[in-house]
Amino acid sequence: xxxxxxxxxxxxxxxxxxxxxxxxxxxxxxxxxxxxxxxxxxxxxxxxxxxxxxxxxxxxxxxxxxxxxxxxxxxxxxxxxxxxxxxxxx
Numbered sequence: 511x512x513x514x515x516x517x518x519x520x521x522x523x524x525x526x527x528x529x530x531x532x533x534x535x536x537x538x539x540x541x542x543x544x545x546x547x548x549x550x551x552x553x554x555x556x557x558x559x560x561x562x563x564x565x566x567x568x569x570x571x572x573x574x575x576x577x578x579x580x581x582x583x584x585x586x587x588x589x590x591x592x593x594x595x596x597x598x599x600x
Contacts, residue, residue: 514538515538516535534587534591538588541585550570551573551574552570
């Protein structure tokens with residue numbers, strides 16, 4: 511079995527398994543970090559907007575868009591890794 515956030519002790523017997531493992535770790539990490547930043551950005555933008563100046567709100571709006579793209583890129587990396595390990599359902 512492969513690990514989700516760290517290098518596994520034993521990898522599946524597929525060609526380039528170490529590269530797929532690194533891809534899986536990177537994709538999962540990107541998704542987690544992006545989700546946290548998107549959540550903070552949305553909170554700053556819509557929930558606590560009275561407590562932040564306009565420039566911070568603009569940065570939060572931009573960060574929401576940028577990190578939504580990073581979240582999608584992380585998901586693609588995860589799908590590539592899982593497909594390399596032989597999974598057909600994501």
